[in-house]
Amino acid sequence: MLRLFQPSANSKENTMIELAFSKNSSGLLPAIVQDSQTGEVLMLAYMNRLAWQKTLETGKAHYWSRSRNSLWLKGETSGHVQEVKEILVDCDQDTVVLKVEQIGGAACHTGHRSCFYRKVSGDELIVESEPVFDPTSVYGTK
Amino acid sequence: MLRLFQPSANSKENTMIELAFSKNSSGLLPAIVQDSQTGEVLMLAYMNRLAWQKTLETGKAHYWSRSRNSLWLKGETSGHVQEVKEILVDCDQDTVVLKVEQIGGAACHTGHRSCFYRKVSGDELIVESEPVFDPTSVYGTK
Numbered sequence: 001m002l003r004l005f006q007p008s009a010n011s012k013e014n015t016m017i018e019l020a021f022s023k024n025s026s027g028l029l030p031a032i033v034q035d036s037q038t039g040e041v042l043m044l045a046y047m048n049r050l051a052w053q054k055t056l057e058t059g060k061a062h063y064w065s066r067s068r069n070s071l072w073l074k075g076e077t078s079g080h081v082q083e084v085k086e087i088l089v090d091c092d093q094d095t096v097v098l099k100v101e102q103i104g105g106a107a108c109h110t111g112h113r114s115c116f117y118r119k120v121s122g123d124e125l126i127v128e129s130e131p132v133f134d135p136t137s138v139y140g141t142k
Numbered sequence: 143m144l145r146l147f148q149p150s151a152n153s154k155e156n157t158m159i160e161l162a163f164s165k166n167s168s169g170l171l172p173a174i175v176q177d178s179q180t181g182e183v184l185m186l187a188y189m190n191r192l193a194w195q196k197t198l199e200t201g202k203a204h205y206w207s208r209s210r211n212s213l214w215l216k217g218e219t220s221g222h223v224q225e226v227k228e229i230l231v232d233c234d235q236d237t238v239v240l241k242v243e244q245i246g247g248a249a250c251h252t253g254h255r256s257c258f259y260r261k262v263s264g265d266e267l268i269v270e271s272e273p274v275f276d277p278t279s280v281y282g283t284k
Contacts, residue, residue: 017262030172032183039181041174041230044237056262088183088258089267091250095186097258108233116230116239120159120198125231 016056020094021049028064029094033107036085036099042107043115045074047096059084061098078138080104106132109139158198162236163191170206171236175249178227178241184249185257187216189238201226203240220280222246248274251281 021027028046035042045063047055050071054062061082065072075081082100089096108115111131118125163169170188177184187205189197192213196204203224207214217223224242231238250257253273260267 017265017267030186032174032186034181034183041176041183041239044172044174044232087262088256089260089262090186090257091252091254091259092257095257097183110233112233115232115234115237117233118231120229120231123159125159 016053017089018093019047019049019052019089019096020092021052023092023094028066029096031061031063032095032097033061033082034097034099036101040114041116042100042102042113045072052096055084055087055098061100074107075103078104080106080138082107104133104138109135111135111138158195159231160235161189161191161194161231161238162234163194165234165236170208171238173203173205174237174239175203175224176239176241178243182256183258184242184244184255187214194238197226197229197240203242216249217245220246222248222280224249246275246280251277253277253280 019029021029023029027048031045031047033042033045034040046066047062048064051062051064054071061074061084063072063074073081080103082098082102084098084100086099087096106113108117110117111133112129113132117127117129119128161171163171165171169190173187173189175184175187176182188208189204190206193204193206196213203216203226205214205216215223222245224240224244226240226242228241229238248255250259252259253275254271255274259269259271261270
């Protein structure tokens with residue numbers, strides 16, 4: 001486990017950096033996920049206090065799934081976890097950036113490396129990259 | 143104006159790429175703002191349909207200010223607008239990445255280049271950079 005995610009040795013209790021979870025009625029804050037090597041933005045997900053705590057404790061990205069309404073270890077189905085190398089916190093403490101190593105090479109459920117694989121061009125969205133994997137082989141048929 | 147933001151010439155009407163604004167009860171979607179040259183994440187802001195439309199029309203980043211509850215041309219006070227070079231849209235069409243040139247060199251109201259100027263280190267947040275400008279000289283005293 002990285003020192004990054006451990007409380008300092010002289011802490012009397014397990015203190016945790018506090019984020020402004022109460023700012024939104026949902027208790028969720030956005031987490032921007034960036035490739036630690038290339039700086040490419042891979043995805044955006046949401047964290048509640050539990051997800052934040054689990055991410056700090058384990059060094060693996062945890063989010064709160066809004067569709068399943070449950071804690072979500074990214075990669076729990078596919079094995080494609082995100083190993084967190086660095087965490088940045090914004091001025092208002094209501095958004096974080098996770099710099100990660102994306103195991104398996106793709107963060108998006110479509111098999112694309114990044115969820116942001118389409119670019120605005122006039123009134124169209126242009127797909128800019130090929131999928132890294134076939135989602136049905138990783139997640140099974142839908 | 144960039145071709146990027148104009149409807150194609152053969153459009154019969156002023157079509158606009160549709161995002162999933164109705165996904166959140168607030169009608170707001172997050173926009174991740176990234177330096178178009180370095181890939182550094184500068185800030186995160188929120189857009190409603192009007193802000194999205196204004197951004198596409200003008201090539202300058204517009205957001206919805208949740209604190210003022212009004213349309214917000216970034217830089218309207220400071221002159222530090224964001225010139226949008228590229229827009230990426232995610233798989234669910236509920237988040238965008240704006241790649242921008244940040245006029246004035248700093249996106250954060252604290253004078254830091256990025257709002258994400260602090261890094262998690264154990265149970266502390268470490269400030270990693272010096273401010274680019276003195277906020278009181280740009281925004282006046284509070």
